[in-house]
Structures are given as C-alpha cells and as structure tokens.
Amino acid sequence: MDTNLPVSANPRVVIIGCGFGGLRLAQSLRNAPVQVVVVDRNNYHNFQPLLYQVATGALEAGSIAYPIRKIFAGRKNFYYRMADVQRVDPASNTVVTSVGNIRYDYLVLATGSLTNFFGLESIERNAMQIKSIPNALNLRSFIFQNFEKALLMENPNERQALMNIVVVGGGPTGVEISGSLAEMRKHVLPKDYPELDLRSMQIFLVEAGPALLGPMSEASQSDAKRYLDELGVKVMLNTSIKNFENCRAYYSDTEYIPTENLVWAAGVNGAEVPGLPAEVVTRNKRVTVNRWNQVEGHANIFAIGDLANMVTEDMPRGMPMLAPVAQQQADQLGENLMRLLRGETPKDFVYKNKGSMAIVSRNKAVVDLPGNVHFNGILGWATWLFVHLMTLVGFRNKVVAFVDWAFSYFSTDQALRLIIRPFSRRDMKDDKGKKRDEHRTSTPEYNPTPPAIQAEAESRA
C-alpha cells in the first residue's frame, strides 16, 4: 500500500499520535518551513480528562472528541493518515504503518500511554478500563446492561454482584469516576429502577497507597476522601485488588468484593512503538529523552508527553503523565525543531506547573495551585468546570458540554443512558486486537462486605 504523500522540498516531520502533545506540535508548526504528516489510529483528537463523564452518561462522546481533518482544514503543509504505527526503523528513517511505510526527516513519537495491569492476567481479561472513547461507551453500556439484568435476577447474591461497582486506583480518574457513579446512584438510578433497592448498591474505591490523589496536597487528599465518604463511596486505602474472576474482586487470597463491574484505573505504561533499542525503553515502557525531548542516541527522533521519560533534578522519576506536560513539551519542541533547521542549539525544556485539580461531584472539587494554594468546594468545582470547558477543542464541543452540564446541574439528571452499543466481555480486545475470553458469571456466595473493611485497612496502614 502507498501512503500517497507528496514529495516536498521542505523537510518532513512525521508526528505519531494526535493527542495533547501531537496536536499541539502540529499546530505550532503551522507556519514552519516543513511538511507535517500526522498519523493516528483514530481520526479524532480525544480529550481524555472528560472520558469518565462519557462513561457515566454526563457527556456525549462527540463533545469530547474533534475530527483531526477539521482541526487542520485548509492548511497547506499538513497531511493526515489514519493508520496504526507498527514499528519504527531508525536505520532507514521510516515508520511502518498499517497503510504503508512513511519516510521521515524528523520523527516525533506522541503515542501517549496504555493501561498498566501490572501483569495481573485475570484483571486484564475481565476488568473495564477507561483510556479511550470506545472504553468509556462500553463502560456506560455495561453498567446499564447489568442493571437491566439485576432486575431479572432472583438470586440476591447475583443481583448484588451486578449492581456493585469497584473502581481500582485512587488517582484523579478513580476519584472522579467513583464520585460520578455515586451521584448516578443518588439521582438517576432510583428513577430508572424503582423496583431495585438501590441502598444495597455499593461503590468501592480501592487504592493501594495510604491516601487518595497521591501527588496532590494533603488538604486535597483529605477533602476528596471526605467528599466521597459523604457520597457513600466505600474508600479502601492500603488495599490492592489482586484477582478478578467469577464476579469476585479479591483483595486478599480469601477476601473479596462481589461484583460484575470492576473499573481499572490503577496505572499506565508508555504506549511504546517497537523498533527503538531496548536501552532507551524504561521499565514502565516510557522512552528516555534528553531535555530537548530527543530520544537517546537518535538525533532526528523525539518523544513527547506520556511516552517521554525526561528525568530532571527536581523530577527524578520523570515528568508527570499530564496533559500540560505534553502540551508544553510540544511547544518547546516546535521551537527547537526550527532552531535545529537554522543550525542553532535547541533550548532545554522546563516544566511550568500550573497546578492540579480533581472533581468529586456537584459543587465539590479540590484544586492545588503553585505556592501551596489550596481551595475546594464550590469554588474548586467552578474552577474545574471553567478550565475544562476552555481547554476542550472546538467551539461546538464547548457549547454542547456547557449545555449538558447546566442541564444536569439544574435537573440532577443525566440524559445519556441509552444502551446503543450493547457490550459483552466477549467484545473485549487486548492491545494487539485479539479478543479476550468472556468473563464467566457464576453465583457468588454473598459476602456483605463488612463495613469494617475500611477500618481494618486503615489499621493495617
């Protein structure tokens, strides 16, 4: 297959991935004397921080995605190819893709990250993840499908397992999704399922560490925990889920939570592209780069964003996997590519931390700003909404998200609960596109998950 890219007198910059980093870099090269080729397996840019809202029916998928071709419409030096990049061949300056080979003068890897299951096979096979729009839509369908099934169940143990939801990972994604599910339990599910006793539905947030929101301030950590407690989410700290099969999420060899619904938000690895030497790929599959985002030992290959492992004195474990890091590295790399073309020395990347935040539910969010500034509650919530609205790509998406949020706020309802994409675990595919086994539902013995779990976990800390 030929990728039909025109020959240009200008050097060609190939960018793999049009997420936060790749999109920003392609935009920053708008007036540069280069031909830009963007390759992404999806024909849209995905705003991942709002995926959990798609999963819980608060936002339509279309309002957090934007077509790549529309972003760059009318631009002369820009080409997009929808393809899966399979391998890089640095010796011939070529990337091998599902639609043919593409030659590059400069290559930028901006492939982001993939869910890390830490080698726990039963979890990888059976858990839901939330890294992409299809993942979020599957999760949304799966929860509502299980409620439909719960209605038909005579066995109370099976009914309970269908209704319980376990979220693993107490970072921003885990906190946000469990808060949102708790709101759904309070406002949406009782209206839709009056025949079910929603008081018995339990939402667990399980975190291996001693606190939620690990990298945030202690004030944010304790505020988030308090908000979740108030919403009735059972937070289990210092606890790890090690196995998930037959509707049981095991947190020790014998103790488990009965559930059909396990959402894994416990970590990510770099989305490595094969072909680079093993010594530049770290244990969590990030690619080692210098302060110019140049891949070690490769003058014309760069990596940015989640994939890039840039170690600095103040960040000895590498830059955090956050959207602003990807965007700031893209801005700096855009400038540095121009410097390299002019024969000048590139500038070192310096991360400007503008703060972090997490939303728990309506009127409840936590925000940390540089200089130890912390705020919470309705001010934090309004800040979170404003920042996310402003950073969504596309005017229409901003308007649609604003209208959906306003509707949910005033009606305490979420409009989006159609099961238009019925999901079965048989449909699950692993990263290589192979279908996974179906998770077997069998009648679990009911373990009413003693309220002492948390006290016990805390005493183990």
Ligand SMILES: Cc1cc2nc3c(=O)[nH]c(=O)nc-3n(C[C@H](O)[C@H](O)[C@H](O)COP(=O)(O)OP(=O)(O)OC[C@H]3O[C@@H](n4cnc5c(N)ncnc54)[C@H](O)[C@@H]3O)c2cc1C
């Ligand atoms: C649920 C969730 C919530 C988050 N919340 C926040 C938040 O609140 N704040 C924050 O700052 N960060 C948040 N993050 C992290 C943030 O989204 C990432 O740090 C950011 O997306 C990284 O940008 P990136 O450009 O490196 O990769 P991405 O944005 O992930 O983009 C990677 C792109 O590469 C494409 N791709 C990957 N491999 C290939 C291949 N082999 N071939 C072709 N295309 C490929 C993908 O399709 C994708 O479009 C969240 C992430 C998730 C999953």
